Amino acid sequence: MIIESSVGSQHTQEALGPEAFLRTLPPFDELAEGDFAAAMAALEVVYVPEGTRVLRRGGEPSSHLNVVRKGTALLSRDGVAALSVEPGEWFGLPSVLEDRPPEFDVDAVDDLLIYRIPGEVVHELARTPAFAEQVTRGLAGRLRATSGEADAQPTVVPMAPVLTLVSRDLVALPPEADVGEIARAMREEGVSSVVLRTEPPAIVTTRDLRNRVLAEGRGPDTPGLSVSSSPILAIDAGTSVAEARRMMLERSLHHLGVERGGELVAVVTTGDLLRHDASSPLHVQRELATIPRAAFAQVPERFRAIVPRLLAGGLSPLEVTRTIALLTDVLVQRAITLATETIGPAPVRFAWLTLGSDARREQTLLTDQDHALVHEEVDEDGAEWFHALATDVTELLETAGLPRCPGGVMAVNWAGSIETWRRRFERWFAQPDVNALYETSIFLDNRVVAGTLEVAELDEIVRAFRGDGVLLARMAAAAGTSRPPLGLLNRLRSTADGTVDLKEGGVNPIVAIARVLGFEAGSTTRSTIERIEVAAEHGGLTRDGAEELTEAFTFLQRIRLEEQVRASRSGRPMTNRAPLAEMTPTRRRHLKEAFVAIERLQNATIHRLGGDEVSR
Amino acid sequence: MLALDLETTGFDPRAAEVLAIGTVPIIDGAIRVGAATSTLVRPEGRSAVEGIVAHHLRPSDVADAPRLVEVLPDLLDVIEEVDALLVHNAGLDVNVLRRACASLELRWPRPPVIDTIDLINRIRKRERATGHGRRLPRNLSGARQAFGLPPHQAHDAVSDAIATAELYLALQSRLTR
Numbered sequence: 119m120i121i122e123s124s125v126g127s128q129h130t131q132e133a134l135g136p137e138a139f140l141r142t143l144p145p146f147d148e149l150a151e152g153d154f155a156a157a158m159a160a161l162e163v164v165y166v167p168e169g170t171r172v173l174r175r176g177g178e179p180s181s182h183l184n185v186v187r188k189g190t191a192l193l194s195r196d197g198v199a200a201l202s203v204e205p206g207e208w209f210g211l212p213s214v215l216e217d218r219p220p221e222f223d224v225d226a227v228d229d230l231l232i233y234r235i236p237g238e239v240v241h242e243l244a245r246t247p248a249f250a251e252q253v254t255r256g257l258a259g260r261l262r263a264t265s266g267e268a269d270a271q272p273t274v275v276p277m278a279p280v281l282t283l284v285s286r287d288l289v290a291l292p293p294e295a296d297v298g299e300i301a302r303a304m305r306e307e308g309v310s311s312v313v314l315r316t317e318p319p320a321i322v323t324t325r326d327l328r329n330r331v332l333a334e335g336r337g338p339d340t341p342g343l344s345v346s347s348s349p350i351l352a353i354d355a356g357t358s359v360a361e362a363r364r365m366m367l368e369r370s371l372h373h374l375g376v377e378r379g380g381e382l383v384a385v386v387t388t389g390d391l392l393r394h395d396a397s398s399p400l401h402v403q404r405e406l407a408t409i410p411r412a413a414f415a416q417v418p419e420r421f422r423a424i425v426p427r428l429l430a431g432g433l434s435p436l437e438v439t440r441t442i443a444l445l446t447d448v449l450v451q452r453a454i455t456l457a458t459e460t461i462g463p464a465p466v467r468f469a470w471l472t473l474g475s476d477a478r479r480e481q482t483l484l485t486d487q488d489h490a491l492v493h494e495e496v497d498e499d500g501a502e503w504f505h506a507l508a509t510d511v512t513e514l515l516e517t518a519g520l521p522r523c524p525g526g527v528m529a530v531n532w533a534g535s536i537e538t539w540r541r542r543f544e545r546w547f548a549q550p551d552v553n554a555l556y557e558t559s560i561f562l563d564n565r566v567v568a569g570t571l572e573v574a575e576l577d578e579i580v581r582a583f584r585g586d587g588v589l590l591a592r593m594a595a596a597a598g599t600s601r602p603p604l605g606l607l608n609r610l611r612s613t614a615d616g617t618v619d620l621k622e623g624g625v626n627p628i629v630a631i632a633r634v635l636g637f638e639a640g641s642t643t644r645s646t647i648e649r650i651e652v653a654a655e656h657g658g659l660t661r662d663g664a665e666e667l668t669e670a671f672t673f674l675q676r677i678r679l680e681e682q683v684r685a686s687r688s689g690r691p692m693t694n695r696a697p698l699a700e701m702t703p704t705r706r707r708h709l710k711e712a713f714v715a716i717e718r719l720q721n722a723t724i725h726r727l728g729g730d731e732v733s734r
Numbered sequence: 735m736l737a738l739d740l741e742t743t744g745f746d747p748r749a750a751e752v753l754a755i756g757t758v759p760i761i762d763g764a765i766r767v768g769a770a771t772s773t774l775v776r777p778e779g780r781s782a783v784e785g786i787v788a789h790h791l792r793p794s795d796v797a798d799a800p801r802l803v804e805v806l807p808d809l810l811d812v813i814e815e816v817d818a819l820l821v822h823n824a825g826l827d828v829n830v831l832r833r834a835c836a837s838l839e840l841r842w843p844r845p846p847v848i849d850t851i852d853l854i855n856r857i858r859k860r861e862r863a864t865g866h867g868r869r870l871p872r873n874l875s876g877a878r879q880a881f882g883l884p885p886h887q888a889h890d891a892v893s894d895a896i897a898t899a900e901l902y903l904a905l906q907s908r909l910t911r
Contacts, residue, residue, distance in 0.1 A: 135886065135893050136767050163765035163896070165903035167911065188884050205884075229882055229907065231900060234764075 136161055136233050139187065143206055144704045148248035160239040163187075166230040173210060173224040179217050180210035182234035189230035192607050193222035201710060202227070202607040206703030214240050227607065247329050280362040280376055281355040284384040290315050297322070297331050297345060298338030311373045311385055312342075313350070319382050320348035323373055350375040352382060362386060389433065406448045411456055411514070417449065418519030425483060426683045435676040436480075436647065443479040447472070447567045449518055450489075450511065454568045457510040465503050466494035470511075470568040473527060477565040478629070478644045480675065483682040484692045486521045487512060488560065491533035492573050504533050527560055536573065543576060547583040550592040559596065562633060563644050577642040584640040587728065593637065594729030597630035598720060602713035610710050612698050618709070620681070621694035624674040627716050628667055631723050635659060638727070646671060658726075663719050670712035677709070735760040735848070736812065737820040737902065739894035740827045741791060743777055747829035751777040752802050753791050755809060756891030758899055760820070765899045772892035773809075774799035803838050810835070814843040822874050822898040824849040850877070850898055853905040860909075877901055881908070 137158050140146045146154060162182070166172055166189075173180055175195060184191075191203040203209045203224075213220040214237045235243070243249045290313040291303055300312045300322050311323040322342050330336075330345035352375030353362055366374050366388060376384040402420050409417070421442065428438045454470060473488035475481045489511075491504055508529035516522060534542075543561070546554040562580065566573060583589055603623040605611040612618050629646050636642075636649030639656040643649055647668055654664035682692040698706060724730050741754040758770035774791075776799040813819060821827050824847050835842040851872050858870045871877050874897055875888055881904045886897040 134884075135896060138887075159768035161767040163767060163900060163903070164763060165900070165907050167907045188882060229904065231883060231904075233767075 136163060136187075140185065140233060143185070144702055145246075145248035149243070149246060153243060153246050153248075157235055157239060157243060160236050162234050162236070164232050164234060166226045166232060168226050168228045170226045170230075171223060172226060172230075173213065173220040173222070175221065175223045176219045178219070180213040180220055180237075182210060182236055183208060183214050183240045184210045185233045185235075187231040187233050190227040190607070190609075191230055192225050192227050194225070195222055201707075201714065202609050204609070204703070204706075207707050211240070215244055245333060247333065249333070280353060280357050280359050280386060281378070281384065284376060284386060284390065286384075288313055288382065288384055290319070291342070293320075293343055295342045296338060297327060297336075297340045297342050300342045301327060301338070309385075310387060310389075313382065313385065314342055314346055314348075316343065316348065318349040319375075320346035321350045321373060321375070321385070322346045325372070350382065350385075352377045354378070355383065403445060403448050406445060406452055409449075409452055414453075414514055414517040417517075421445065421483060421519070422683070422686045425679055426687075429676075429679060429683070435672055435679055438679060439475075439481050439675060440479045442481045442483070443476050446476055446481060446520075450515065451568050453511045453514040453518075454507070456514065457507050460510065461503060461506045464493075464507075464569075465500040466496055467571040468493035468504065468569040469566045469571040469573050470529065471564040471573070472567050473560055473564050475563075477563040478646055479565075480625075480629075480646060482675070482678050482694075483686070484678075484694060486523050487515050488523050488527045489529045489532075490527070490561070490564070491529040492536055492539055492569075492571060492576075493533065494571065495535050495537075501533070505530060508533060536571070536575065539573075539576060540579065543579045547579065547586065547589055550589050552596075555592060555596040558593065559630065559633065562637070565644055580637065580642055581640050584637060590634065590638055591728035591732050593634045594724045594727035595732040596729075597627070597634050598724045598729060600626040600630065601720070602627060602717045604710075604713050604717060608710065608714050610698060610706065610713070613695075615695075615697075616699050617693075617695035617697050619695050620674050620678050624670065624713060624716060625678070625694075627720050628671045628674075631720055632667070634727065635723065658723070659719070663722070666715040667719055670715050673708060673712055677705075735818045735820050736816040737765075737895045737899035738827065739822065739891050739898055740830060741889065741891050741894075742826070742830055743779070745826060747826055747833060750826070750830050751775075751779055752830060752834065753777060753796055754891035755805065756893070756895035757809075757812070758892065758895045759816070760899050760902070763903065765896060765903070767896060770892050770896060772890075773805050775802050775805060776800065778802075802834055806831075806834060806838060806840060810840060810843055813845050816845060818846045818848050820848045820850070820898060820902055822850045822877075822894070822901065823872075824851075848902070850874075850901050850905060853902070853909065857905065857908055874898065874901065878904075881905065 134142070140158070140161075141154065146157070149157065168189075172184070172191060185208045186203050186205050188205055191209055193201045193203060193209060201222075209222075209224055210220065212218075217237070286307075286309075289303060289307045289309050289311075291299060293314050293316045295303075295312075295314060303312050304310065304324065311321055314320040314322065320343060322345060326345045326347070331340055336345075350373075351365075351369070351371065353365065355376050355378040362374060365371070372388050374386050375382050376386055402424060405420070406417070424441070424445075425438060428441060429435070433441075450470065450472065458464065469492045471477070471490045471492060473490060475485060476488065491508060493500075493504055496504070512522060512528055512530060522528065542557075546558045546561075550558070564576070600622050603611040603618050610618060632646040632649035632653070635653035635658040638658055639649075639652045641649060641652040643652065650659065650664050650667050650671075653659040654661055659667070677696055678694055681694075681696050685692045696709075701709070737758050737760060739756045740752055742750040742752055744750040752775045754775060755773045756770065759766045774796050776796045778801065819828070828847055832842045834840075854870055854872060854877055861868060861870075868880075870880055874894060875885070878884075878886065878897060878901050881901065883897075883900055883904055886900075887893040888897075
């Protein structure tokens with residue numbers, strides 16, 4: 119049963135006065151005592167009757183930051199509902215901060231009890247780091263600002279010299295670089311800090327860009343030197359990893375310089391430390407590569423232990439899912455090796471394909487087995503050998519915590535010669551009925567994890583069909599099967615148990631749209647993010663649309679991973695569902711915004727490809 | 735307008751003593767939470783213990799508080815300035831203050847008093863007239879709930895004063911529709 123969600127977070131139902139209520143909400147929960155007291159000294163409570171227009175789009179700038187305590191406000195544009203604002207959520211912040219006309223009409227859907235803070239005080243608060251996060255404008259920015267739990271402590275290989283952590287050259291710019299150049303260098307190099315070649319050298323981190331540039335309302339031409347820190351705290355290259363870690367923890371540093379002969383040669387980050395954790399992916403990878411049959415049952419425990427550490431270490435959820443996929447590859451390779459030790463060597467060359475999220479390297483902790491076999495032509499004995507291989511590997515993987523695919527998409531059922539597979543692909547693409555579209559959605563996402571057989575010709579079939587309008591329209595229509603759980607006024611719809619399905623309602627729609635767009639662009643990448651990127655390059659998506667989808671995808675994967683970690687810690691079964699009542703209002707709002715963006719881009723894509731005119 | 739709430743040692747205005755005073759101003763329809771005040775008061779009698787269920791204050795909580803004679807003159811100065819005093823169930827709190835003034839030989843400024851219970855009664859009467867009368871609780875928590883307001887921290891003078899002010903805005907909005 120689907121019901122309209124009216125549950126706020128738990129604390130919106132608790133008996134709390136204005137101060138206590140606001141103190142539970144981001145960003146107020148992170149304000150320093152003095153800043154919070156200043157906000158509370160200016161706090162006002164107003165009551166707005168149902169039907170009142172609180173702010174008018176393009177009208178007077180908002181005089182206050184408004185936090186809804188009770189009731190629902192609706193943001194809309196030209197009469198089209200954009201977002202509902204529910205208890206614990208705010209509106210009017212961009213308008214009041216920049217003293218510009220509101221971007222939305224805001225109406226009271228029912229009677230509103232509003233806690234509000236006057237503009238002049240909001241301007242003061244905007245200088246605090248907690249508020250600066252909220253100031254980062256745009257959906258993408260706000261989604262990025264939502265970070266996860268950080269309670270796992272890495273343990274480090276202690277005695278190795280710190281320089282072994284460093285995997286890249288120093289990223290340095292001339293002293294006169296402005297923050298725009300610095301930000302671009304960070305993006306291009308994929309680093310979180312840039313060194314300025316002053317004497318002594320200075321450092322600018324992403325945190326500086328946020329706290330000293332964005333939050334201060336400064337622009338990209340701000341001199342980098344004016345927001346930098348100098349001198350850079352540095353240690354000698356021969357110092358042990360353990361010592362470096364202790365220093366970073368004690369001084370809460372995210373970046374630490376490494377010197378050799380008195381010259382700065384590198385910057386290590388907390389992320390670098392994490393990658394050399396004793397239970398790091400590298401370590402587990404080595405362990406899995408030689409794991410005996412009897413130890414497969416201990417694999418789930420190893421996987422569950424890694425994820426929270428990676429998240430806490432600041433790795434993006436996409437890096438985490440890539441890591442899980444990588445480790446799963448090693449596990450599958452090991453299972454195949456063990457199987458061949460029992461049943462003997464393969465009669466002909468083959469390729470073991472992994473499918474679905476694992477093939478896309480978007481695997482979370484909750485996943486089942488999806489795989490298939492491609493082999494050279496074989497006789498009956500040969501087919502039997504491959505069946506034996508598939509059976510044994512499936513059992514081993516099941517022991518390792520990967521349940522069998524309920525739809526039977528496994529190598530025991532899906533094996534065949536390259537010629538068989540070629541005919542299957544061509545049939546699916548040429549006659550895209552409901553079943554064919556379903557198979558397509560599964561088998562387009564394939565990746566070879568073991569074996570020596572070349573299967574690239576399957577991708578050539580994909581490229582051959584990229585211009586097929588009928589196929590694209592049908593694929594687009596099929597991509598509309600899963601919809602974000604949005605209700606009236608774009609409220610979050612939860613099920614009877616108060617949860618939303620992040621996978622069905624968010625991840626699946628994005629993956630499906632991306633798959634079609636990638637297909638259209640003739641791309642054979644399997645990664646959802648790369649497919650979105652390719653679509654933006656080929657005009658299938660706008661730049662903004664691509665960024666919104668990417669951010670929404672990253673955000674949803676993060677919550678999924680966090681929920682799974684939380685469930686496994688408290689001994690509950692892992693699911694893809696997130697309980698709404700346990701989410702902070704800010705996170706609920708981000709979730710809502712992500713769903714709204716997904717729905718919009720889903721509809722736009724389906725419409726553009728003619729999927730809404732297809733009868734399926 | 736000033737919303738006011740007292741915690742007292744009992745419900746009989748002739749015998750009850752003040753244990754705490756909470757106030758919050760309402761200016762231009764906005765409750766100024768930052769200007770709320772809260773004062774504990776040490777009672778003269780020994781009767782404070784009896785009311786602990788109602789007001790949740792123990793004798794030790796008020797042992798070091800000022801006596802009413804020390805805080806009342808300032809409160810009366812404020813009340814003198816406001817255009818109205820807003821109280822939930824004014825029959826008790828206003829009469830307690832008036833008797834206190836009389837016994838301390840202070841002048842009660844006789845401000846116009848708005849009682850949220852009176853406003854509830856007017857809404858109740860109106861709803862009865864239109865035929866869909868409902869049960870409208872008169873106690874503060876019950877009334878707030880009936881008018882869609884969130885739960886509040888009851889039995890704390892300043893929290894009750896803010897709760898009364900919020901209820902007033904809700905009732906006032908209802909009555910002017």
